[in-house]
Amino acid sequence: MTLTASWSGGGGGWSILVHGGAGHGAHQKGPETETGCRLAAQAAAELLGRGGSALDAVELAVKLLEDDPNYNAGTGASLTVEGRLELDASIMDGRTLALGAVCALSAFKNPVLVARKVLESGRHVLYAGAGADRFAREHGSFPVEENSMITDGARQRLAGYLVDLKSATEGAGTVGAIARDASGSVAAATSTGGLVGKQPGRVGDSPIAGAGTYADDTAGAVSSTGHGEGILRVALASSVIFALRAGSTPEQAASSALTMMQRRVASTGGLIVVDRAGRLAWARTTPSMAWAAVCDGATHSGG
Numbered sequence: 016m017t018l019t020a021s022w023s024g025g026g027g028g029w030s031i032l033v034h035g036g037a038g039h040g041a042h043q044k045g046p047e048t049e050t051g052c053r054l055a056a057q058a059a060a061e062l063l064g065r066g067g068s069a070l071d072a073v074e075l076a077v078k079l080l081e082d083d084p085n086y087n088a089g090t091g092a093s094l095t096v097e098g099r100l101e102l103d104a105s106i107m108d109g110r111t112l113a114l115g116a117v118c119a120l121s122a123f124k125n126p127v128l129v130a131r132k133v134l135e136s137g138r139h140v141l142y143a144g145a146g147a148d149r150f151a152r153e154h155g156s157f158p159v160e161e162n163s164m165i166t167d168g169a170r171q172r173l174a175g176y177l178v179d180l181k182s183a184t185e186g187a188g189t190v191g192a193i194a195r196d197a198s199g200s201v202a203a204a205t206s207t208g209g210l211v212g213k214q215p216g217r218v219g220d221s222p223i224a225g226a227g228t229y230a231d232d233t234a235g236a237v238s239s240t241g242h243g244e245g246i247l248r249v250a251l252a253s254s255v256i257f258a259l260r261a262g263s264t265p266e267q268a269a270s271s272a273l274t275m276m277q278r279r280v281a282s283t284g285g286l287i288v289v290d291r292a293g294r295l296a297w298a299r300t301t302p303s304m305a306w307a308a309v310c311d312g313a314t315h316s317g318g
């Protein structure tokens with residue numbers, strides 16, 4: 016079953032919606048993940064209220080969630096089977112379809128900021144592994160001591176995975192944001208450590224345009240979370256964008272894309288979406304997904 020909710024967020028104004036990852040409950044943190052989403056959404060809302068761009072708003076929201084150790088992104092990110100960090104992130108600008116992404120990045124504190132630098136640099140859209148690390152250094156980001164980003168929670172999640180090998184799809188805590196600004200432009204960003212106990216070199220949906228992230232001013236913006244292999248197979252974010260272009264509401268588009276993923280590849284997840292009018296929706300086929308939205312002057316949140 017798909018659970019959804021939506022808000023008008025219309026009236027030509029700005030709107031922002033963030034998520035803290037779709038999950039199956041086993042490793043969920045409880046109320047603090049909802050609180051972190053609220054704080055990130057409100058900080059981004061303040062930026063939008065001052066006339067800031069959707070692109071800057073989603074970057075800020077995702078950066079704040081990467082810095083919060085309660086999520087599987089940046090500090091607190093999930094670990095590979097070898098206990099290492101391999102971080103994925105992407106950001107997309109709906110005005111120009113400019114895109115920046117990194118995957119299998121090592122211990123850089125804010126992968127979304129590196130992704131933004133990739134977007135600004137304009138030459139390539141996706142850097143991987145050692146090349147992503149090198150790009151980051153050349154653009155003013157420096158790696159930190161890996162242990163400073165690894166939390167006890169991340170170690171426990173890996174230990175749990177190594178015992179029963181079942182928690183691979185229960186990572187939860189990927190973060191994402193979508194926004195529409197007052198000028199009518201949209202943007203999306205997503206950041207994750209990926210699935211708990213993933214193989215070295217495994218890359219999920221989060222840094223891949225059309226799967227984990229997409230933004231196009233002619234349709235809307237999407238950030239996905241959940242079983243990355245399934246999300247990649249069905250190009251989840253693209254499905255939502257196509258449905259918006261065909262006239263679906265954000266809620267219908269989100270719900271039908273997740274239902275299709277469950278039917279076609281038996282994968283679960285969640286997503287957030289904003290359409291070109293600023294209408295927001297979230298949906299999930301997992302038991303939980305922390306989220307928070309600000310639109311029309313009001314903050315909404317839930318898990």
Ligand code: ASP
Pocket residue numbers: 036037186187188189207208209210218219220221239240241242243244246
């Ligand atoms: N989609 C992410 C991945 O597969 C994980 C998640 O959203 O929990 O890397």
